[in-house]
Amino acid sequence: MQASMSRRGNCFDNAPIESFWGTLKSELVYQRRFATRHQAKQEITEYIEIFYNRQRTQARLDYLSPAAFTQRFYLNKIAA
Structure with a gap:
């Protein structure tokens, strides 16, 4: 396993994308x-484009x- 590449001193920088990869897997x-x-x-493309982005709450x-x-x-x- 490779270490997460975030900014120095910020261990939560990649948290959203790490969460996404975990969900996808x-x-x-x-x-x-x-x-x-x-x-x-x-x-994987269909999962991301159709299910994850458009249907999965x-x-x-x-x-x-x-x-x-x-x-x-x-x-x-726009309304504001």
């Missing part, structure tokens, strides 16, 4: 056996998907 990668690298790349985003949270953010910014 536990929800998809460890559950599947890919026949080829192409299949793995295709299924997250507590830290007010139980919205990342896409819905981003959309709400920009709509509120």
Whole structure:
């Protein structure tokens, strides 16, 4: 295992992406056996673009998907 690369003195700098990689691995990668690298790349891309970004709700985003949270953010910014 490789050490996390964060700014000096900031051990939490990479926490969000480390959490994402853990979620990706536990929800998809460890559950599947890919026949080829192409299949793995295709299924991981679909997981991220279709499921994770558009459907999977997250507590830290007010139980919205990342896409819905981003959309709400920009709509509120325009309205303000």
